[in-house]
Every structure is written in C-alpha cells, then in structure tokens.
Amino acid sequence: MKHRRQPSWLAALNRDASSGSRLSHAETTPFGPGAQVERWRMANGLQILLAVDRGAPVVSFHTWVRVGSRHEEPGRTGLAHFLEHLMFHETERLPSGAFDRQVEQAGGETNAETWVDWTHYYISVPSEALAMAIELEAERFARLRILPEQVESEREVVANERRMAVDDNLQGFAGEALHRIAYGSQHPHGWPTIGWMADIEGYTAEACERFYRTWYVPNNATLVASGDFEPEDALRWIQQAYADAAPAELPSRPVGPPERAAGSRVTIPWPTETHKLFFGFHAPAYGSDAYAPTVMVQDILAGGRSARLYRRLVEELEWATDVSASVAPLAHAGLFELSVSVRQGVEVEGVVRVLDEELQRLSSEPARERELMKVRNRGELFALSELETAEGKASSIGFSDTLVGDPAHVFTFLDELQRIDGDRIAATARALFAGRTEVQVKPSDEGGSAQ
Amino acid sequence: MNTWDCGGVPVWVERSDVLPLVDIEIVVRGGAMSDPPGLAGLSHAMLRSMRRGTASLSAEAVEEKVELLGASLSTSVRSTSLRIGATVIRRNLEPFLELLFALLFEPAFREADVDQVCREMLADLHESLDSDSTLAWRAFRSGLFGRHRLGRPASGDLASIERISTDAVRAHHQRQVHPAQLLIGLAGDVDDQAEGWLARRLERHRTGRADDSGRADDTEILEPPASVGRVVVVDKPGRSQAQLVVGALGASIKDADFYDLWVANAAFGGTFTGRLVEEVRTRRGYSYSVGSRLSADRHRDSWAMWSDPSAEQCLDCLELELDLFRDWVERGPDAEEIDRTKLFLVRGHAFERETPSRRLEPVIDAELFGVPIPWLRDVPERVAQVSHKGVSAALHRRFDAQVPTVAVVATASDALLQRLGRLGLGEVRVMPYRTLAG
Numbered sequence: 001m002k003h004r005r006q007p008s009w010l011a012a013l014n015r016d017a018s019s020g021s022r023l024s025h026a027e028t029t030p031f032g033p034g035a036q037v038e039r040w041r042m043a044n045g046l047q048i049l050l051a052v053d054r055g056a057p058v059v060s061f062h063t064w065v066r067v068g069s070r071h072e073e074p075g076r077t078g079l080a081h082f083l084e085h086l087m088f089h090e091t092e093r094l095p096s097g098a099f100d101r102q103v104e105q106a107g108g109e110t111n112a113e114t115w116v117d118w119t120h121y122y123i124s125v126p127s128e129a130l131a132m133a134i135e136l137e138a139e140r141f142a143r144l145r146i147l148p149e150q151v152e153s154e155r156e157v158v159a160n161e162r163r164m165a166v167d168d169n170l171q172g173f174a175g176e177a178l179h180r181i182a183y184g185s186q187h188p189h190g191w192p193t194i195g196w197m198a199d200i201e202g203y204t205a206e207a208c209e210r211f212y213r214t215w216y217v218p219n220n221a222t223l224v225a226s227g228d229f230e231p232e233d234a235l236r237w238i239q240q241a242y243a244d245a246a247p248a249e250l251p252s253r254p255v256g257p258p259e260r261a262a263g264s265r266v267t268i269p270w271p272t273e274t275h276k277l278f279f280g281f282h283a284p285a286y287g288s289d290a291y292a293p294t295v296m297v298q299d300i301l302a303g304g305r306s307a308r309l310y311r312r313l314v315e316e317l318e319w320a321t322d323v324s325a326s327v328a329p330l331a332h333a334g335l336f337e338l339s340v341s342v343r344q345g346v347e348v349e350g351v352v353r354v355l356d357e358e359l360q361r362l363s364s365e366p367a368r369e370r371e372l373m374k375v376r377n378r379g380e381l382f383a384l385s386e387l388e389t390a391e392g393k394a395s396s397i398g399f400s401d402t403l404v405g406d407p408a409h410v411f412t413f414l415d416e417l418q419r420i421d422g423d424r425i426a427a428t429a430r431a432l433f434a435g436r437t438e439v440q441v442k443p444s445d446e447g448g449s450a451q
Numbered sequence: 452m453n454t455w456d457c458g459g460v461p462v463w464v465e466r467s468d469v470l471p472l473v474d475i476e477i478v479v480r481g482g483a484m485s486d487p488p489g490l491a492g493l494s495h496a497m498l499r500s501m502r503r504g505t506a507s508l509s510a511e512a513v514e515e516k517v518e519l520l521g522a523s524l525s526t527s528v529r530s531t532s533l534r535i536g537a538t539v540i541r542r543n544l545e546p547f548l549e550l551l552f553a554l555l556f557e558p559a560f561r562e563a564d565v566d567q568v569c570r571e572m573l574a575d576l577h578e579s580l581d582s583d584s585t586l587a588w589r590a591f592r593s594g595l596f597g598r599h600r601l602g603r604p605a606s607g608d609l610a611s612i613e614r615i616s617t618d619a620v621r622a623h624h625q626r627q628v629h630p631a632q633l634l635i636g637l638a639g640d641v642d643d644q645a646e647g648w649l650a651r652r653l654e655r656h657r658t659g660r661a662d663d664s665g666r667a668d669d670t671e672i673l674e675p676p677a678s679v680g681r682v683v684v685v686d687k688p689g690r691s692q693a694q695l696v697v698g699a700l701g702a703s704i705k706d707a708d709f710y711d712l713w714v715a716n717a718a719f720g721g722t723f724t725g726r727l728v729e730e731v732r733t734r735r736g737y738s739y740s741v742g743s744r745l746s747a748d749r750h751r752d753s754w755a756m757w758s759d760p761s762a763e764q765c766l767d768c769l770e771l772e773l774d775l776f777r778d779w780v781e782r783g784p785d786a787e788e789i790d791r792t793k794l795f796l797v798r799g800h801a802f803e804r805e806t807p808s809r810r811l812e813p814v815i816d817a818e819l820f821g822v823p824i825p826w827l828r829d830v831p832e833r834v835a836q837v838s839h840k841g842v843s844a845a846l847h848r849r850f851d852a853q854v855p856t857v858a859v860v861a862t863a864s865d866a867l868l869q870r871l872g873r874l875g876l877g878e879v880r881v882m883p884y885r886t887l888a889g
Contacts, residue, residue: 055469056805088723097733100723105791107798110723126801156736156761163692164739164759170581271688273577273885306514315511318567321574343574370519377521381540384470385523388806445688 009232013239020044021243023235029408032387037397037407040235045219045247048238049397049407051226053390059227060124060390061133063141064398066222067215068117069195070188070332071253075202078195079211081114082158082203086212087121088112089150092143096150099136106132115193117331118402124391127228131237137223138241141216148205155203162194170270174278174439175337177266182280182335182437184259189334219247224398224407227390255332258282264437269444274321275342276441277351281432283336286329287404292416293428294336298325299375300367300425301358302338306374308358309340317354319346331403336432348440363429366422376417383410452814453646457653459630463814464646465638467807471541473639474808475548477555478819479533480634481627483605484750489614492607494533496568496615497623498526503564505553510564513554520547528605531749532819533627541640545648552652555628565617572612576888579606583860586685586887587694587757591858594681594880595698595753608889636815638807680854680877686863687884693765693861697772698755699853702845704747704820710833711845712754716745718784718792718842719775720756726788730775731758737768749820754849765861766870773855773874780850783843790839797831860884 006025014022026039031051040048072079088110090096103110108125123133166172176192183190194200225234270276284290301309302325313320321341328334342351386392387410400409453464486493502524503510517524521540526533535555539547579585589604596602607615637649702712720727720743731741738758746752756776760768803809813827826833854876861867863881871879 053469055467056801058801058805097724097729101791104722104724104795105798107795107801109799109802124802126798129798153734153736157732157739160692160736160759160761161739163761167691168583271884272581304514304518306511306518311511318570321571321578341578344577370515374515374518377540377543378518381472381521381523381538384472384540385538388470388472388808390805 007232013232013236017239018243020246021239023048023239029406030411031397031408032411038231039407042218042239042242044242044245045217046238046242046245047222047401048235049222049224049401050231050234051224051393051397051407052229052231053226053393054228056390057127057228058124058390059127059130059133059225059229060122060394061130061137062224062226062394062398063121063137064222064224064402065119065121065216066117066220066402067119068115069191069193070116070255071215071251072188072191072195074186074191075199076207076211077191077199078158078193079199079203079207080119080215081194082154082200083208083211084112084114084119084121085154085158086146086150086208087140087144089154090145090147091139092145093139094136099140102132102136108133115330116189116328116334118399120395120398122391122394130225130229130234134234134237134241138238138245141221141242142245144212144216146205146209146212151203151205151208155200158194159197159200162197162200165194166192167197170272170276170441171339173270174268174276174339174441177268178278178280178337178437178439179335181264181266181439182258182282187259188253188255189330189332190259214248214251217248217250218242218245220250222398222401224394224401226394226397265440266438267440267442269446270441271445272441272443274344274443275346275348277340277342277348277355278439278441279338279355280437280439281336281338281435283327283334283432285332285334287331290428290431291327291329292413293420293424294327294432295379296367296372296375296417296420296425297362297429297432298327298336299378300362300371301325303375303378308362309338309355312354312358313340313351319343319351319354329399329403359429359433363426363433365426367425368422372420372422372425376414379417380414383414386410452810455650457650460633460635460653461818462649462653463636463811464641465636465807465811466641467638468640471640473539473541473544473637473641473645474811475535475537475539475551476636476638476808476811476815477535477551478634478636478815479535479627480531480632480819482529482531482533483603484530484600485627486600486603486607487619489611490607490619491603491611492572492605493611493615493619493623494627495528495606496565496572496612497620497627498528498533498535499568499571500560500565500620501554501558501624502526503561503568504559505557506559508550508553513550516550517547520550522547524551529748530601530605530752544641544645548649548652558624560617560621560624562617565615565620569612569615572607573609576606576609576612580884580888583687583690583694584757584759586687586884587696587858587860589887590683590685590860590882591696591698591755591856592753594683594858595700595856601750601752604889610889634815634818636811638811680856682857682871682874682876682879683859684863684868684871684879684881685858685860685884685887686881687860688862690762690860690862692759692761693859694757694759695765695769695772696755696757696858697769697776697855698753699850699855701745701752701754702849703749703751704827705749705822706751708841708845708848709747710837711841712745712849714789714792714796714834714837715779715784715842715846716743716754717796718788719743719779722792722795724791726779726784727756727772727775730771731768735768735771737764737771747820762861765859766867769857769859770874776850776855780846783846784839786839789837789842793834793837796834800831803830
C-alpha cells in the first residue's frame with residue numbers, strides 16, 4: 001500500500017529553496033515488516049529514496065545513474081564504465097585523491113559498479129558523516145574535471161582490469177564470446193560493459209566529458225540513503241548540495257532485437273585441463289511477468305547441490321565438476337546462461353545429451369512441489385541475506401527502483417515465487433529453450449581466441 | 452551476547468530480531484596443519500565427507516533437506532581451524548540444527564562416499580589451474596614456507612589425495628570433532644526456546660559419546676623457518692598479464708606488536724589512499740587490483756602484497772613494489788599516514804559491529820587464537836594505542852632481516868627470467884603451471 005504524506009518541516013525546507021531544488025514527498029512504500037521507503041522528488045527531477053534503520057550507527061548513501069553500457073555506441077564501448085573510474089579523480093573543488101581521503105578519514109568505504117542499464121556509486125560512513133558523503137557525491141556528480149593525464153593513467157588501469165576479467169580469464173572470455181554471438185557485436189547487449197580493448201585504447205578526455213555532461217543530470221539519477229539518520233537532515237543536505245544541478249533532455253537509446261538468429265556456436269582453445277561448455281538462451285526482461293518463473297527454471301536446474309543438472313552431472317554420473325546457471329536482471333531481454341565444467345576424460349557429447357534431456361524434461365513435465373518449495377525458500381534466504389547491512393539494503397532499493405520503479409521489488413518478487421506452479425515453469429522452459437548459442441572451451445597450450 | 456558452556460563446548464549467542472535469519476558458525480580446532488604427514492587434504496576430505504550423510508540420510512537427502520529448509524551451508528579449511536558456516540530462515544532453525552549436528556557428530560563415512568569425495572577433490576585440483584590468482588598464492592606460500600606444513604595446500608595434492616582412505620577419514624574425525632575441540636556461535640533471530648533446544652541437543656551428544664576425554668588440541672604451533680627469499684615463476688602460456696604476490700613472514704595475532712603491523716599494513720596497502728595503491732595504480736596505472744594483507748592466526752603467518760600488471764609492465768611493477776616495500780621498512784611511514792589510517796580504522800569500526808554475525812566473529816576468533824576477547828573485539832582501543840614510533844620499530848623488527856619471496860604467474864620468457872635473476876632475491880625457480888596440482 002502506498003500513500004502520500006507531507007511532513008510539517010517540509011515547508012521550512014522549501015521556503016528559501018531555488019525553484020529547481022524544491023522538494024516534494026511522492027510516496028511511502030512498505031519495505032518488509034515494520035520498515036518503509038520514503039520517495040522524494042526535487043523539482044530538477046532528482047529522485048530520493050530514504051530508508052531509516054536504527055540498527056547500527058551507520059548509513060549508506062548511493063547514487064544510481066540510469067546510464068550503462070547499453071547507452072554507448074559502437075567504437076566507444078566501455079565509456080560508462082571508464083567514466084565510473086574517472087569519477088574518483090578530481091573535481092572543481094577537490095584535488096586528485098581528496099575524495100577517497102575524506103571518505104576514509106571518516107571511517108567510510110566507497111566504491112562503484114557499472115552494468116548494462118546503470119552506474120551505481122556508494123559511500124558508506126558512520127552516521128555522523130552523512131552530510132560529508134552527500135557533499136562529495138554532489139560535487140563529482142556536477143563538477144567533475146576530466147583531464148587528459150587522468151584519462152591516460154586510468155586507461156592503463158581499465159586495460160589491466162579487462163586483462164584480468166576477460167583476456168586472461170576463461171569464464172570472462174567465454175562469457176564475452178557468448179554475448180557477442182547471441183546478440184551480434186553491434187547490439188548493446190553484444191558488447192561488454194568493460195568495452196573492447198581497441199575502444200579503451202581510443203578514449204579521449206573530450207569523449208568522456210561529453211558522455212558525462214549528457215547522462216549525469218538530476219533527471220537521470222536516484223539517490224538512496226539507508227541506515228541511521230534523520231530524514232529531515234538528509235533532505236536538507238541533499239537540497240543544498242544538488243540545488244545547482246540542472247535537468248537536461250536525455251538521448252533516446254532504443255534496444256532492438258538481437259542482430260542474428262540464435263544457433264551460433266564457437267570453439268575457444270585455452271590453456272586448461274578440461275572442456276568447458278557455455279550456453280546462452282534469450283531470456284525475459286527483469287520487469288516482465290516471465291522473469292520470476294525464469295529464475296525458478298534456473299534454480300531448479302542448477303540452483304544448488306540438489307538441483308537437477310548438478311545432481312545428474314556432478315553427483316550421479318561424475319561427468320562434471322560444476323554446473324551453474326544465471327539469468328541477467330536487465331531492463332531489456334538479457335541472457336540465461338548455463339555453464340558446465342566437464343571432467344577430464346569425459347566426452348563432451350554425452351554431457352550435452354544429458355543437458356538436453358533435462359531441459360526437455362523441465363519443458364514437458366511440471367516441476368514437483370518440493371522443488372518449488374526449495375526455490376521459494378532459497379529465494380527468501382538470499383533476499384533477506386542481502387538486507388542485513390545498510391549497504392545491502394540501499395543496493396536492493398536502488399537497483400529495484402532503477403529497473404522497475406519499485407524500491408521494494410524484492411518483496412514483490414518473493415510473492416511472485418509463491419504463486420508460480422509447475423505448469424507455468426514448464427511453459428517458461430519451453431519458450432526459453434527454443435534456441436541457443438554455444439561456446440565450447442577446449443584444452444590447448446595456446447591462449448584464448450574464438451574460432 | 453549470551454555465553455554458556457555445554458558439555459565442554461563453549462557457545463556464544465548474539466541475538467538480533469532485525470531479520471528472521473540465523474547465522475551459525477561451528478569451529479573445530481585443528482585445520483590443515485593437523486593433517487598427518489603424507490595426507491595433506493585429509494581435513495578437507497573429512498569435511499566434505501561429513502556432508503554426504505548419516506546412517507539414515509544419503510548425500511542426496513542431505514542436500515535436499517538443506518535447500519528445503521531455506522539454508523545455506525559452507526565449509527572451509529584454514530591452517531589451524533575447520534569452519535562450518537550456515538545461514539537459515541528462522542522458522543526452520545531447530546530442524547536445521549538437528550541436521551547440522553547429525554552431520555557433525557554422526558556422519559556415516561560410507562566408503563563409496565569418501566571415494567567419491569576424493570575423486571571430486573582430484574578433479575577440483577585440475578580445475579583450480581584455471582585461476583591464475585589461485586596459482587600465484589599457492590606458489591607464494593610454497594616459496595615462503597617451503598616444506599613446512601604452512602606451505603602445503605589445504606586442498607591437498609594429487610599424491611596425498613590418492614592416499615586418503617575411509618579409515619583415515621574416520622580416524623581424523625574421531626580426533627578432531629570432539630567437544631573439547633569445538634566452538635559454536637549463533638547470531639541473529641535466536642530466542643530462549645532455541646537456546647534451550649541447542650543446550651539439550653549438545654547435552655545429548657555429550658552423554659552419548661563413548662569417550663570424550665583425553666583429546667587435546669593436537670595442532671602444533673610451529674614457528675615457520677626464516678624466509679631466505681625465493682622467486683617462483685609459474686609458467687602459463689598465452690598470458691597477457693602477470694599475477695604478482697610479494698611478501699614475507701608476518702606476525703602472530705598473539706604478538707604484542709600485531710596491531711602495530713596491522714596499522715602499518717592498512718596504511719601501506721589496505722586502503723585506496725595507501726602508499727602502495729597510490730604509486731602502483733593511481734599514479735602509474737600498472738594494475739587494477741593491488742593491495743596488501745597481514746594474515747592473522749595463532750602462528751606467525753604471512754604478510755603479502757599482490758597486483759596484476761600487464762605482461763609488458765610486470766617487471767617494472769615488481770621493481771616498484773620491492774622499492775616501496777624496502778622504503779617502507781627502512782624509513783617507515785610518516786606520522787600523517789599513521790594518523791590518517793588510525794582514524795579510518797577507529798571510525799570504521801562501526802561497520803564491524805553492524806550485524807550480529809560480525810559482532811560474534813571476534814569473540815569466537817579470540818577463543819580460537821587463545822587471546823582475551825577484548826584483544827580482538829575492542830579494536831578502537833588497540834588502534835588508539837598504536838604510535839608512529841611503535842609502527843616503525845615493528846617494521847624493522849619483523850622485516851629487516853627478510854628477503855622477500857616473490858611469486859609470478861606469467862608466460863615465462865628469457866627476458867623475464869633474466870631480469871628476475873638480476874633482482875638479487877636468490878634463485879629463480881620456474882614451474883610449469885600444471886605441476887601446481889601436485
């Protein structure tokens with residue numbers, strides 16, 4: 001149940017505020033038993049979500065910017081992620097290094113992450129340092145200085161990050177190949193969030209500056225505070241810090257269907273002892289009705305040690321050391337990924353046959369009630385575990401709101417799991433497994449290159 | 452925090468009803484150092500075999516039950532302890548604890564299950580060769596500790612795993628999993644009823660055991676040999692970057708200068724603004740991942756820094772790190788670095804108290820490591836007593852006489868090996884990456 005409420009102190013906050021920084025309360029959303037999230041809006045379009053929790057004297061302050069790798073263009077891939085790195089350097093008022101130093105001197109921690117749909121920054125501090133955290137975030141959100149020498153040094157850092165996560169990393173290399181063949185290299189889901197190495201080598205300060213000015217505007221961001229703080233204080237500090245941020249029109253970045261039909265397959269030689277199989281299936285978007293049953297399909301197949309594929313391939317046949325599955329929570333249709341580490345001396349064809357049998361069985365027979373119960377309980381465990389800390393809670397709120405406009409979507413999702421039956425899962429599996437792309441990694445004494 | 456003793460097993464309960472979850476931590480004194488000679492990996496095999504059921508529960512039934520109860524269960528082997536960690540939805544706490552204690556005290560250790568575990572461990576060893584970071588740390592510990600027990604991987608090697616038998620696993624369990632060896636902690640939504648249930652369950656076990664006396668902790672705390680400096684190159688084809696681990700012997704958590712070194716490490720490579728991160732990453736862009744760590748245990752373990760530079764910049768990065776380390780030891784940090792780090796550690800301690808499991812952890816560790824609880828729990832007081840002079844003295848005391856040990860995972864070239872040889876750190880040993888499986 002959501003409702004509107006305007007607290008008595010709001011008028012005082014807005015009395016001397018500029019027209020762009022006037023605050024209004026939008027809604028209250030229940031967030032599990034005994035907790036809620038308050039949504040506020042500033043006139044410049046900035047959204048603010050506040051979740052008070054007096055459990056510990058700490059607070060986590062997050063900025064979710066609705067820009068990720070899908071907002072980039074071919075030839076400039078990885079720019080959203082690269083900008084995230086630059087955001088820790090210099091601003092008009094802060095020399096290089098001052099940002100991290102201030103956070104650490106307050107006893108805090110700061111980091112950021114970028115994916116397909118968003119870029120997410122956070123500062124977690126003892127409660128008394130919230131005002132400082134807000135000031136720091138507002139400063140780099142509006143007044144970042146992007147200098148050529150910073151672009152040069154950070155280019156090396158990001159190139160090394162790419163080598164670590166992709167070029168020298170079997171899973172990363174295969175995963176990148178899987179997305180490229182599933183979507184095509186010109187599709188926003190077909191290029192990697194970290195970017196192609198050739199694009200990383202070509203970034204300029206001007207291109208970074210343009211990207212920053214285009215997307216880092218208040219009407220494209222949501223602030224989240226979770227922890228022990230006074231909402232009135234937090235809003236006053238936010239209002240002052242973001243008063244000058246001006247809204248701007250955002251470019252349109254439609255995401256179309258994949259460029260090529262599923263069904264492609266590549267083989268990668270790699271210095272490894274055993275074969276690895278990676279399969280990709282086009283999956284529904286995070287906010288769609290089909291997402292929750294897709295997660296259940298994933299969990300029934302490979303969610304734990306009693307899951308069907310793990311049970312058969314790892315336990316009974318001893319043909320694999322591990323089986324894993326995941327479904328990407330993206331705003332537009334993402335990829336359902338299934339991977340198998342094949343044991344030494346085992347024929348790959350046999351593993352694929354078993355895999356096909358299990359996908360077919362799940363598509364044609366309703367899952368058992370015990371399996372559904374396991375998935376629901378596991379879902380509840382993982383969802384609750386994420387909410388143990390102020391940082392985890394703020395991440396959950398910011399992520400859900402950014403993707404589906406509901407800060408408490410984690411609870412909506414758990415409710416959905418309760419309603420889904422075995423027939424629905426079979427129907428979801430049939431649609432999901434209709435076509436696939438495949439990457440096979442074969443042992444070799446050479447480095448990785450897709451064939 | 453509630454503390455009580457049941458049949459010789461110390462139990463700590465940190466209550467919090469913020470979320471309907473309970474974290475369970477069962478610690479067994481022992482660990483990889485208690486593996487008999489020639490049977491490295493035995494503790495690991497025992498823990499994995501325990502999970503494969505009791506007389507009335509098959510391995511499949513165990514896993515099914517864990518997941519049906521909405522629980523997660525993990526095990527790990529450290530140098531001087533075995534850890535069983537679990538989290539469960541509150542409403543299923545009692546049945547889950549029943550399952551957990553059955554696995555702990557009454558495992559079936561069927562021969563077929565132990566054999567399967569050993570085959571899995573062998574397969575995992577081959578899989579672990581895919582991780583360059585794992586290879587780097589394995590090579591580093593092997594180089595630093597040599598033939599000492601601390602140099603053996605907890606997961607065993609190809610030969611030692613082949614030697615593990617069902618009888619050996621059963622005997623190890625008999626020695627290790629005993630009330631005198633156990634520490635139990637619960638954190639989260641635990642009430643009087645659950646505590647009462649736990650006490651009765653532990654009491655039942657105590658009276659049910661045939662022989663519960665005379666088994667002392669058999670983990671010798673050996674002082675590792677003084678480091679003489681070794682360079683180990685793990686040769687792997689097709690690498691575009693290198694994994695570097697550089698370090699030396701550190702300190703025991705019991706040592707009086709442990710906190711001096713802990714603050715020193717945090718100031719050097721434990722934060723984004725530390726000297727190591729500033730010079731390696733921020734200023735030169737040599738590596739994305741860079742940092743340093745002081746291991747904490749009952750024995751003197753390692754201090755190490757790590758990074759992953761490109762293949763071309765590997766040696767430049769290594770030379771820089773060695774220079775930074777020497778300068779750090781010889782001249783020490785400046786007072787501003789120490790003051791800044793102390794502020795970070797003291798103020799940031801609020802996060803170490805944020806969740807019930809975080810509040811529980813130092814209490815269990817203190818008991819395990821044999822130090823007073825305040826030594827680990829009241830960190831702000833310990834850090835406040837650290838002085839600039841004390842830090843410098845500790846760095847000299849611990850590292851002056853040590854030549855660093857270096858592990859490099861890279862595609863070995865003549866140029867790389869020649870330049871490594873010129874560093875003056877001693878013999879350069881090259882190992883094909885496949886040999887690290889044992």
